[in-house]
Amino acid sequence: MTDEIKALEEEIAIIQQTLQEKKARLQQLKSEAPPCPYSDILSSEEVVRYSRQMLMPQISMLGQVALKNSQVLIVGAGGLGCPASLYLAAAGVGDIHIVDYDEVELSNLHRQILHHEGDIGVLKVHSASDKLRDINSNINVVPHHIHASSSIVELITKHAYDVVLDCSDNAPTRYLLNDICVIHNIPLVSGSALQMEGQLTVYHYKNGPCYRCLFPTPPPPHTVTNCGDGGVLGAVAGVVGVLQALETVKILTEMDGVLSGRLLLFDGSGTNFRNVKLRQRVAECAVCGDNPTITTPIDYEQFCGSKAHDKVVDIDMLKDEENVNVQKLDHLLKEGVVVDVRPELEFAMCRLPNTVNLPYARIKTNKGLRELKEIVKSVKKGNSDGIFSTYLKEDIFVTVYVLCRRGNDSQRSVKYLRDNFPDSSVKFDLRIVTVSLWEIIKIHSLTFVFGVWIMCKMSAKWVWDPKSFFTLQQRDTPPACLVDSSLGQHKYVKLKGVKFHYVECGSRDLPLVLLLHGFPDCWLSWRHQIPVLSQHFRVVALDLKGFGDSDKPSSRKTYRIDMILEELQQLIISLGVSSCTVVGHDIGGLLGWCLAHQFPELVDKLVAVSCPHPNVYRTSLHTSSNYRWLNFVQLPYFPEVDALREDVKIISKYHKHLPPHDTYLEAYKYAFCRKEDWTGPLNYFRNLLFIEVAENSRTIQVPVVLITGDRDKFIKLESIVKSTDYCEKFHVKIVDGARHFPHQERHQQFNEILLKSLVKKKSVEDGGLERSASKGIVNRMFGAVSSTVKYGNSVLDTVHKKTNGVVGKTWFPVEAVIVPHLRRAVASILTSSSCQTVFNGNGASDESNVFRTHLEDIMEK
Numbered sequence: 001m002t003d004e005i006k007a008l009e010e011e012i013a014i015i016q017q018t019l020q021e022k023k024a025r026l027q028q029l030k031s032e033a034p035p036c037p038y039s040d041i042l043s044s045e046e047v048v049r050y051s052r053q054m055l056m057p058q059i060s061m062l063g064q065v066a067l068k069n070s071q072v073l074i075v076g077a078g079g080l081g082c083p084a085s086l087y088l089a090a091a092g093v094g095d096i097h098i099v100d101y102d103e104v105e106l107s108n109l110h111r112q113i114l115h116h117e118g119d120i121g122v123l124k125v126h127s128a129s130d131k132l133r134d135i136n137s138n139i140n141v142v143p144h145h146i147h148a149s150s151s152i153v154e155l156i157t158k159h160a161y162d163v164v165l166d167c168s169d170n171a172p173t174r175y176l177l178n179d180i181c182v183i184h185n186i187p188l189v190s191g192s193a194l195q196m197e198g199q200l201t202v203y204h205y206k207n208g209p210c211y212r213c214l215f216p217t218p219p220p221p222h223t224v225t226n227c228g229d230g231g232v233l234g235a236v237a238g239v240v241g242v243l244q245a246l247e248t249v250k251i252l253t254e255m256d257g258v259l260s261g262r263l264l265l266f267d268g269s270g271t272n273f274r275n276v277k278l279r280q281r282v283a284e285c286a287v288c289g290d291n292p293t294i295t296t297p298i299d300y301e302q303f304c305g306s307k308a309h310d311k312v313v314d315i316d317m318l319k320d321e322e323n324v325n326v327q328k329l330d331h332l333l334k335e336g337v338v339v340d341v342r343p344e345l346e347f348a349m350c351r352l353p354n355t356v357n358l359p360y361a362r363i364k365t366n367k368g369l370r371e372l373k374e375i376v377k378s379v380k381k382g383n384s385d386g387i388f389s390t391y392l393k394e395d396i397f398v399t400v401y402v403l404c405r406r407g408n409d410s411q412r413s414v415k416y417l418r419d420n421f422p423d424s425s426v427k428f429d430l431r432i433v434t435v436s437l438w439e440i441i442k443i444h445s446l447t448f449v450f451g452v453w454i455m456c457k458m459s460a461k462w463v464w465d466p467k468s469f470f471t472l473q474q475r476d477t478p479p480a481c482l483v484d485s486s487l488g489q490h491k492y493v494k495l496k497g498v499k500f501h502y503v504e505c506g507s508r509d510l511p512l513v514l515l516l517h518g519f520p521d522c523w524l525s526w527r528h529q530i531p532v533l534s535q536h537f538r539v540v541a542l543d544l545k546g547f548g549d550s551d552k553p554s555s556r557k558t559y560r561i562d563m564i565l566e567e568l569q570q571l572i573i574s575l576g577v578s579s580c581t582v583v584g585h586d587i588g589g590l591l592g593w594c595l596a597h598q599f600p601e602l603v604d605k606l607v608a609v610s611c612p613h614p615n616v617y618r619t620s621l622h623t624s625s626n627y628r629w630l631n632f633v634q635l636p637y638f639p640e641v642d643a644l645r646e647d648v649k650i651i652s653k654y655h656k657h658l659p660p661h662d663t664y665l666e667a668y669k670y671a672f673c674r675k676e677d678w679t680g681p682l683n684y685f686r687n688l689l690f691i692e693v694a695e696n697s698r699t700i701q702v703p704v705v706l707i708t709g710d711r712d713k714f715i716k717l718e719s720i721v722k723s724t725d726y727c728e729k730f731h732v733k734i735v736d737g738a739r740h741f742p743h744q745e746r747h748q749q750f751n752e753i754l755l756k757s758l759v760k761k762k763s764v765e766d767g768g769l770e771r772s773a774s775k776g777i778v779n780r781m782f783g784a785v786s787s788t789v790k791y792g793n794s795v796l797d798t799v800h801k802k803t804n805g806v807v808g809k810t811w812f813p814v815e816a817v818i819v820p821h822l823r824r825a826v827a828s829i830l831t832s833s834s835c836q837t838v839f840n841g842n843g844a845s846d847e848s849n850v851f852r853t854h855l856e857d858i859m860e861k
């Protein structure tokens with residue numbers, strides 16, 4: 001059977017060869033024939049053939065003659081070039097030249113409709129020309145098997161092309177065609193298609209902009225996705241190619257309405273067509289400007305930093321010896337952990353046995369490392385006889401091998417993991433690190449100085465006024481508000497031997513909001529929020545370990561951040577959910593930040609109240625009004641005693657917003673009336689000072705809302721703004737007239753902000769941009785500033801400039817800061833809805849933010 005197949009294939013190849021030769025001869029004879037003196041007049045066969053389009057007043061006899069006398073150049077006989085040339089040939093464009101360097105492959109056939117099964121391996125230009133001639137033998141089709149580089153100049157100089165169609169798929173070719181067309185004054189019809197989307201425009205037509213007017217610099221090469229990687233639906237490329245033919249016919253017949261100075265965006269998933277107005281020709285443009293600097297073609301591959309084809313270039317990031325050979329792979333597939341980093345779709349198409357899929361794109365997210373860890377765990381669990389089976393028990397590193405289609409993404413994955421998690425070879429969870437020994441020494445030496453000083457003050461008071469010093473009222477029964485069920489059900493849960501107390505309210509079917517109080521406080525901190533939040537959420541207000549009715553171990557070690565975070569993780573899981581919104585005040589906020597870094601999959605959204613990011617908190621400590629006290633509490637025993645003096649005066653000091661004999665003040669005093677009530681809370685300060693989030697840890701991807709009072713003397717606004725460096729999406733909200741407890745002091749205003757952030761999802765999840773509430777944005781301090789870290793920094797810079805660096809000490813006019821950003825924000829909403837890719841090539845759409853931002857700029861305001 002195989003012999004017969006082989007024989008038939010050979011026979012067909014010979015026949016095809018003969019056919020090619022005969023066709024070429026025919027073409028040669030035709031082209032050598034003296035030109036018809038009536039070439040601008042149509043034969044009667046042509047009149048019948050084109051009658052249906054000639055009946056249109058826009059075409060008529062004149063238009064058809066114009067088409068017949070036209071010469072067009074189509075660069076690329078692929079997904080766009082095929083449909084475009086097909087319609088141009090059928091419409092009777094007299095001279096069609098096709099340029100392509102490539103051969104037909106099986107994976108081209110679903111969209112490159114001029115190439116058939118028998119054409120595999122044949123040059124695309126020949127396959128396409130043959131079909132075009134079959135469709136219309138009246139026209140002249142000329143194949144050019146060349147790679148369009150600077151050599152194409154010769155072609156363009158030799159022929160008088162009326163229009164050039166850019167049906168290529170890479171940036172260097174786009175710039176090349178643009179420059180040549182401008183230099184030779186030819187309109188350029190440019191299209192692109194990727195996945196379900198397409199784009200189209202006409203450059204350099206009747207004083208319209210050229211490609212360089214819009215994109216003076218090329219996109220970073222790594223941001224360009226091509227069809228070979230991203231995929232494309234044949235019909236989508238077809239839509240764009242056919243539209244390219246339409247624009248060409250319009251130009252050739254001098255119709256109105258040519259798509260110049262406009263960009264057509266086609267979204268196949270919703271079948272939407274949108275036109276975006278582009279900016280006009282730029283007088284400073286390097287090629288079409290008033291004083292052009294580019295007058296002959298340049299080296300476009302060098303200019304773009306990429307090749308003028310979309311064939312995948314093998315990258316070489318790792319050493320050869322780091323590659324695994326087939327024998328080793330065979331062994332690994334039986335014994336090791338082999339992760340396939342190709343996209344899920346490719347993995348579904350075919351895979352090796354015993355491999356697990358974790359796409360490179362996911363490895364790069366902040367959940368990547370965690371997912372990898374899970375994979376390692378699950379693989380090892382199911383492989384208990386394997387040589388690695390004991391590793392996990394001892395928590396030792398397991399070697400993970402990665403593989404992909406071409407060896408590029410696997411190298412990138414390895415490099416990414418090594419660069420971003422240099423210590424992951426030892427342990428996976430290294431996001432939260434402790435600070436250096438020097439820091440510890442520094443804090444402890446200051447502890448000694450401040451400790452002695454405050455103890456002197458204490459003893460002086462004790463000596464002079466022993467009575468007031470030791471007054472501590474007897475508090476035997478807890479105030480009702482602390483124990484009754486008016487705010488919710490009191491519940492207990494025991495995790496890893498520690499009992500936690502919490503108050504729960506709201507339906508269990510609703511999404512969970514976990515409330516973490518600050519210092520010195522307890523679950524009651526959220527008394528004004530629980531009733532409001534529980535209408536929309538299941539609310540759990542926790543007593544942190546060491547506080548209120550939760551267990552109060554005395555050892556400082558039990559308050560280590562990793563332990564606390566793990567307990568919080570357990571708590572969330574024990575509540576029967578996989579993730580929740582975390583709202584944290586003060587130290588509760590610090591825990592919330594750490595939780596979002598350490599267990600990002602657990603946190604849907606973080607609201608940090610009166611609490612900067614832990615790293616900012618640490619660096620701003622020395623300017624904090626609490627600095628001495630923070631040092632003092634590093635001492636053992638004395639801070640606990642000090643806290644009790646003058647009938648727990650410290651409570652009134654912190655809760656200044658409560659009147660002297662307020663029930664809640666009494667409740668707090670009850671909760672903190674024994675020495676052991678202070679050990680736990682103070683231990684947080686004994687440990688939290690020494691934690692820092694590793695700088696190589698990724699920014700927080702979940703939306704973060706930062707709420708702060710404008711009169712908070714512990715937290716400066718500057719710290720809050722700096723904290724935004726650690727978030728991808730954030731929202732900063734200021735509560736007017738509030739100090740350190742905005743949720744209690746101005747609870748109505750606070751609740752409004754909180755509900756708006758949590759219930760009206762749009763506002764934060766869209767990147768912190770409120771579409772309609774522009775008045776609110778402008779009038780509020782930083783409301784809805786930005787969605788990106790870069791943005792946040794630029795806001796800070798602007799703020800610094802506008803206020804001469806006095807942020808945090810005084811207020812400043814906000815409108816000036818917000819308005820320019822707002823315009824860009826609106827533009828980004830506009831572009832993100834249907835223009836996710838930016839015009840850059842057939843299958844070479846660029847998804848980088850740089851370009852997207854650029855698109856905002858080029859759109860006419």
Ligand SMILES: Nc1ncnc2c1ncn2[C@@H]1O[C@H](COP(=O)(O)OP(=O)(O)OP(=O)(O)O)[C@@H](O)[C@H]1O
Nearest residue numbers: 076078079100101102147148168169173227228843
């Ligand atoms: N500088 C150039 N000179 C000549 N032909 C080019 C040039 N740049 C691109 N092309 C051609 O343009 C066509 C673009 O086609 P398309 O993007 O549909 O896919 P492809 O490259 O054929 O296939 P795939 O991306 O699936 O491998 C290709 O046939 C390619 O050979």
Ligand SMILES: [Zn+2]
Nearest residue numbers: 210213285288
């Ligand atoms: Zn230009």
